[in-house]
Amino acid sequence: MLRLAHCRIVWYVLLLCAFVFASASVPVSAQGTELKGVELKGKVQLTRNGRRVNDASSVVIWLTPLGTTPVPSLPPQQSSEIPKLVQKDKSFHPSLLVIPAGGQVEFPNQDPFFHNVFSLFDGKRFDLGLYESGTTQFVKFDKPGISFIFCNIHAQMSAVVIALSTPYYAISNGRGEMSIAGVIPGRYQMHIFHPSVSPEVLHAAEREITVTSGETFLGAFSLAESNLELAHKNKYGRDYDRPEPDSPAYARP
Numbered sequence: 001m002l003r004l005a006h007c008r009i010v011w012y013v014l015l016l017c018a019f020v021f022a023s024a025s026v027p028v029s030a031q032g033t034e035l036k037g038v039e040l041k042g043k044v045q046l047t048r049n050g051r052r053v054n055d056a057s058s059v060v061i062w063l064t065p066l067g068t069t070p071v072p073s074l075p076p077q078q079s080s081e082i083p084k085l086v087q088k089d090k091s092f093h094p095s096l097l098v099i100p101a102g103g104q105v106e107f108p109n110q111d112p113f114f115h116n117v118f119s120l121f122d123g124k125r126f127d128l129g130l131y132e133s134g135t136t137q138f139v140k141f142d143k144p145g146i147s148f149i150f151c152n153i154h155a156q157m158s159a160v161v162i163a164l165s166t167p168y169y170a171i172s173n174g175r176g177e178m179s180i181a182g183v184i185p186g187r188y189q190m191h192i193f194h195p196s197v198s199p200e201v202l203h204a205a206e207r208e209i210t211v212t213s214g215e216t217f218l219g220a221f222s223l224a225e226s227n228l229e230l231a232h233k234n235k236y237g238r239d240y241d242r243p244e245p246d247s248p249a250y251a252r253p
Contacts, residue, residue: 069186123147
């Protein structure tokens with residue numbers, strides 16, 4: 001009888017150990033104790049020549065995990081979620097897009113003439129060639145980076161596509177307000193971008209931050225705009241030609 005009871009005790013202990021081991025191997029989210037993210041709010045101010053700029057929109061801030069901070073997974077981009085960078089009135093609309101790395105952007109031409117969209121910078125290098133009114137092209141931004149987009153025909157056209165490997169980002173509104181929801185507590189590198197601010201100023205504004213469960217404020221920032229526009233050549237590395245009204249780029253297809 002005592003031997004039978006002893007066997008039962010040993011069996012229960014083995015069963016308990018197996019349960020504990022199985023529980024430890026299950027992801028945290030599957031155990032119903034998923035880490036809860038916090039909402040971080042920030043404020044940015046743009047200045048030009050020492051004076052405050054009224055419109056503080058289009059400042060992008062994003063957080064990349066450091067050390068043992070969990071790296072969040074990015075859901076795959078759905079076909080219905082592909083953003084458009086429309087070519088209209090010799091401009092890109094919108095002039096700034098933030099997408100997940102690996103996502104696509106559509107480039108429809110809604111002008112009554114040809115465009116040639118290209119990017120030769122570090123983010124995504126591509127050249128869509130000459131394509132006519134009413135047609136469209138797609139580009140996949142397969143790695144994180146900042147891509148400056150131009151048209152090889154119209155020098156005044158420019159846009160920026162930022163591909164990120166993190167869901168933790170925000171774009172400021174006109175008042176400079178921004179909010180990043182669902183940030184898991186941990187260590188992060190904070191990055192900042194604005195198309196009118198020099199790379200040196202943006203790099204100086206980067207910093208490491210630690211997010212805690214009680215964190216609510218990302219910080220207040222002041223960025224000085226540059227008086228110089230981003231200088232660029234055409235896709236051949238030469239100055240832009242003067243517009244020719246009789247060229248295919250301006251004729252109706």
